[in-house]
Amino acid sequence: MPQLPAPAYPAEVRARLEADAKEVIARYPGSRSALLPLLHLVQSEEGYVSRTGMAFCAELLGLTTAEVTAVATFYTMYRRKPSGDYQVGVCTNTLCAVMGGDAIFDRLKEHLGVGNDETTEDGKVTLEHIECNAACDFAPVVMVNWEFFDNQTPESATRLVDDLIAGRTVEPTRGAPICSYKETARILAGFPDERPGAVEASGGAGPASLIGLRLAKGEEPHPRVVAPRGERPHGESGHAAPQDPDRPAGPTAEEGE
Numbered sequence: 001m002p003q004l005p006a007p008a009y010p011a012e013v014r015a016r017l018e019a020d021a022k023e024v025i026a027r028y029p030g031s032r033s034a035l036l037p038l039l040h041l042v043q044s045e046e047g048y049v050s051r052t053g054m055a056f057c058a059e060l061l062g063l064t065t066a067e068v069t070a071v072a073t074f075y076t077m078y079r080r081k082p083s084g085d086y087q088v089g090v091c092t093n094t095l096c097a098v099m100g101g102d103a104i105f106d107r108l109k110e111h112l113g114v115g116n117d118e119t120t121e122d123g124k125v126t127l128e129h130i131e132c133n134a135a136c137d138f139a140p141v142v143m144v145n146w147e148f149f150d151n152q153t154p155e156s157a158t159r160l161v162d163d164l165i166a167g168r169t170v171e172p173t174r175g176a177p178i179c180s181y182k183e184t185a186r187i188l189a190g191f192p193d194e195r196p197g198a199v200e201a202s203g204g205a206g207p208a209s210l211i212g213l214r215l216a217k218g219e220e221p222h223p224r225v226v227a228p229r230g231e232r233p234h235g236e237s238g239h240a241a242p243q244d245p246d247r248p249a250g251p252t253a254e255e256g257e
Contacts, residue, residue, distance in 0.1 A: 003051070005055070006050070006051035006052045006054070006055040006065075007052055008052065008055075009045075009052060009056065013045065014056070017041065017042065017045060017056065018060070020041055020189075020191070021034075021038055021041060021056075021057075021060050022060075024037050024038060024041065024189065024190060025038075025060065025061070027190070031060075031061050031062065032061055032062075032063065034061060035057060035061060035063070035068065035071055036071070036075075037188070037189045037190045038057045038060070038061070038189070039053070039054075039057060039068075039071065039072055039078050040077075040078075040185045040186070040188040040189035040190075041185075041186065041189040042054075042056055042057060043078060043079065043182075043185040044182045044183070044185035044186035044189060045182070046082070047079070047082055047083055047181055047182050047185075048078075048079035048080060048081055048082055048083055049072045049078045049079065049080060051065075054068045054069055054072055055068075076130075076131075077146075077188070079126075082119070083119055083126040083181065084119045084120060084123055084124050084125045084126040084181065085123065085124050085125075085164075085180045085181055085182075086124060086125050086126070086144050086145060086164045086178070086180070086181060087125075087126045087128070087143075087144070087145055087146075087181050088108065088125050088126065088127050088128075088142065088143070088144055088160075088161060088164070089128050089129070089130035089133075089142065089143040089144075090104050090105040090108065090127070090128075090129050090130065090140075090142050090157070091129075091130055091131070091132065091133055091135075091139070091140060091141045091142070091143070092105055092129040092130070093131050093132040095132075095136045095139045096132075096136070096139040096140040096141055097140075099139040099140045100139075100140045100152070100153060100154070101139070101140040101141075103154055104140055104142065104152055104153070104154050104157045105127075105129050107154035107157065107158060108127055108154075108157055108158065108161060109127065111158050111161065112125060112127055112161060114127050115127075116128055116129055120165070122165065124164060124165045125161055125164060125165060126181075130143065133148070135148060135150065135206075136208075137206045137207070137208030137209050138150035138151055138173070138206060139151075140152050142157050142160065144160070144164065144170065144172070144178055145178060145179065145180070145181050145184040146184060146188075147172040147175040147176060147178055148172050148173050148174055148175050149172055149173050149239055150173040150174070151173075156239055159239060160239045163239070164178075170239065171239070173239075174201075175201060176193065176195070176198040176199070176201045177195065177197075177198060177201065179195070
């Protein structure tokens, strides 16, 4: 059945979003190029890209709602329905799957009582399986609001979601501290992350990722460096799984990061 036109944003919300949107549009020589960040902007308002948000983008950019909808439905980072404060994505692509990603996803579905792309009753966590996040040397990988939690196990992933729901401090293996999904969407729209130390917290490539670069440059592969058994490497969060000596992890701040 045909839908009624999308309701408009309240006047004060529209005024605020329009001011931000004009700042985004001014960055591009052609306004149409601002569509992707504008979709993140409206997602930061409601936690997903609503029909109202798409109509807003279409109006400001001189596009049809069909054109905006085509983009919003193509990219998986744009959610089409209300979601939780924390989007927990479990990589189930080939390498992560065989390293334990499928087991992690099954455990979290059972533990949280939700299926794929569903949200817990308290509105805290949305669980979904995700495709490759280019972190194969840290497999299996879990992401929370697009920040990395490397070398996970069903047990460490369960602790992670429990801490998120309880409101306890959660630090990624590498990358900026965790913030809400709406705050993440605003950062992705191109607005600065003003939290102290957040920008500097970004990590680099891991040892396995850099081996090919070193070989191409004629260098000897970097020797494996792992923490003594029972000790936690510097900077490793409590949500990391126990380290396998044959699978070192952790960012390496060298050329190629």
